[in-house]
Amino acid sequence: MRARHLAADFPTVTPDTLISEAARLLAEQKLPGLIVVDGHGLPSTILPGTQVLRLAVPGYCQDDPALARVVDEAHADRFLRAVADRTVQEALPTPPRELPIADPDATLLELAALMARTHSPLVAVVDGGRLLGAITLQALMDWAVEA
Template identity: 30%
Template sequence: MHASDIAGPLVVVDRSTPALDAIRLIADQDLLGLVIAEHDGHPSAVVSSIDVTRYMLPGYLLDDLSLANTLGADGVEDLRVGMEGRTLGDLVDDDSVAVRRVLVVPADAGLVEVAARMVDAGTQVALVHDPSRDEPVFVTLPGLLDALVGRWDARS
């Protein structure tokens, strides 16, 4: 089994995507992260959902978690208001957010190779270099682990 066998499409968003839209997309589709494309549409970065959430929270809350309990119901609305006018490009350019370059793996890479490359890069998403496809396709860590477990189960 190769990377191309378990690859599939993912939502790719542009740097100009409003941050609120990105948060809604993550919530609606239960995404682990977002693939961000440059203006030419080429996937260039991956940001995890936890880092998008970190970007949404005011720094003082992360510095002192006990303050988070003091915000109450109004705090939820404050988060939304704080994100208005911000884009994924702003998030990518923020030094507090861990943004990873898109890992590219060959279409014929085996499952173990893809796993090793993903762990080495510290990413949950890899772009599969497959010139035979018109749209970009990706291997996700859950998809990779599902394929590995499926292989183990098939041998039992």
């Protein structure tokens, strides 16, 4: 199986996209992450859903998970609202990580190795300067288990 056969249409965002919009895409479409594209529509990075959480969850709760328990339920349920007007750019990891981009002829093993090495739940498939689509971890695992 080659990347071109597994690649599916995938939503993209820009660095200026609001976190509220990115979170809505992640939730509504049950996505593991989003492809962030540049002004030419080419992938510049992958935004895993966990990076959105990292931006939204207060640092003190990340440093000491026991402190998350002291926040009342009503406020705890709305933690994402605090960053809704911030941008995708602010959620991106620094320094930038290796970009998980695959050639359309990449094999299943090459895709798996790229995902594992980059800790990315999805890979963008690019051919000749054009984004063909993406392959999610779920799609890769579904195919690998059946093979």
